[in-house]
Amino acid sequence: MKHIDKIFIITMLFSACSTKKEVSPIPVETFLSKHQGKEITLHTLENTNGLVCQITNFGARVVALWVPDKNGNMTDVVVGYGTGKDFVEKKEEYFGATIGRYGNRIGNGRFTLKGKEYILETNNGENHLHGGAEGFHRQIWAVEEIKDSKIVFSYSSPHMEGGYPGNVKVKVEYHLTDNNELKIEYFATTDEPTILNLTNHTYFNLKDGGQSSINNHKLTINADFYTPVDKGLIPTGKLEEVAVTPFDFRNSTSIGERIEDNHVQLKNGYGYDHNWVLNKGKEDVILAARVEEPKSGRIMEVYTSEPGIQFYGGNFLDGSVAGKKGIKYRHRTAFCLETQHFPDSPNKENFPEAYVFPEEKYYSISIYKFLNKI
Numbered sequence: 001m002k003h004i005d006k007i008f009i010i011t012m013l014f015s016a017c018s019t020k021k022e023v024s025p026i027p028v029e030t031f032l033s034k035h036q037g038k039e040i041t042l043h044t045l046e047n048t049n050g051l052v053c054q055i056t057n058f059g060a061r062v063v064a065l066w067v068p069d070k071n072g073n074m075t076d077v078v079v080g081y082g083t084g085k086d087f088v089e090k091k092e093e094y095f096g097a098t099i100g101r102y103g104n105r106i107g108n109g110r111f112t113l114k115g116k117e118y119i120l121e122t123n124n125g126e127n128h129l130h131g132g133a134e135g136f137h138r139q140i141w142a143v144e145e146i147k148d149s150k151i152v153f154s155y156s157s158p159h160m161e162g163g164y165p166g167n168v169k170v171k172v173e174y175h176l177t178d179n180n181e182l183k184i185e186y187f188a189t190t191d192e193p194t195i196l197n198l199t200n201h202t203y204f205n206l207k208d209g210g211q212s213s214i215n216n217h218k219l220t221i222n223a224d225f226y227t228p229v230d231k232g233l234i235p236t237g238k239l240e241e242v243a244v245t246p247f248d249f250r251n252s253t254s255i256g257e258r259i260e261d262n263h264v265q266l267k268n269g270y271g272y273d274h275n276w277v278l279n280k281g282k283e284d285v286i287l288a289a290r291v292e293e294p295k296s297g298r299i300m301e302v303y304t305s306e307p308g309i310q311f312y313g314g315n316f317l318d319g320s321v322a323g324k325k326g327i328k329y330r331h332r333t334a335f336c337l338e339t340q341h342f343p344d345s346p347n348k349e350n351f352p353e354a355y356v357f358p359e360e361k362y363y364s365i366s367i368y369k370f371l372n373k374i
Contacts, residue, residue: 215256
């Protein structure tokens with residue numbers, strides 16, 4: 001069977017000399033809480049250039065990230081909550097999280113491996129989503145190592161947790177490098193054949209952290225094909241060309257330019273919530289997507305070695321959830337770009353395999369790179 005090597009780095013670059021120190025990190029003491037009797041903690045990483053990222057052990061998730069605009073003014077571009085209690089209790093539960101065991105959806109909550117059918121929790125209508133209601137995003141991860149600019153989390157997922165076979169040991173390493181990269185590396189082993197598809201579910205708004213619409217952000221995706229879905233957002237198994245459709249982002253296009261087009265896939269997804277089939281390059285790591293916010297000049301590039309990327313345009317945000325600083329996240333005020341194996345891959349023979357076996361080591365290191373347009 002095919003060995004899985006996943007690369008998902010998140011890199012952020014900017015001109016350090018023009019950066020203005022206007023960062024107000026979330027106070028650690030206001031974040032402290034408990035989940036299932038375990039302490040939720042918040043950790044602050046800072047590199048020598050003044051880039052600041054805050055990460056919690058609840059779901060091994062990104063809570064905040066300050067990035068400069070074209071004038072050097074720092075803004076937290078991550079959408080989410082400001083307290084551990086909110087992450088535990090509020091309904092938008094994937095903000096910033098490490099997702100597992102299987103990121104995205106599995107149709108009817110079932111898959112077959114080596115002739116045996118496994119039944120998973122159906123927590124998204126008739127389907128399984130993001131590892132189930134108590135997936136990796138709701139676990140308290142152990143802090144294995146912490147330095148000024150680096151933190152390593154670990155979690156042991158027991159056999160049949162969420163319905164998945166195998167005892168799986170996972171490590172996630174965040175490293176805020178002096179090249180202004182937030183690297184996320186995933187390491188995993190299993191003692192039985194299983195499926196694994198780890199990703200990160202950070203929501204971004206490059207203008208103001210979720211106060212305004214993302215529709216003016218300009219998006220480019222390096223893909224000639226995407227995977228259409230049914231009304232339950234499960235891929236049909238087909239690969240369809242993006243040409244002459246609202247899914248053609250091969251050239252920079254505003255996210256909102258075609259969002260109201262009369263297209264069945266936009267209706268099925270309530271907007272954009274689809275997997276794009278990335279064009280392969282000569283290198284293992286390719287440029288998958290690029291987002292530019294015209295007013296601030298912030299640019300985010302996503303690099304990966306994964307075969308797909310999920311672009312989600314915040315279609316289900318409805319203003320009912322208040323996040324950091326009391327901001328109410330309204331319809332399409334944040335987006336996600338999640339590198340991945342395709343949704344429902346275990347049930348689609350023509351999709352990239354997502355199996356992991358005891359003799360293999362799962363590894364992932366992928367990239368979100370921040371620049372400024374001056």
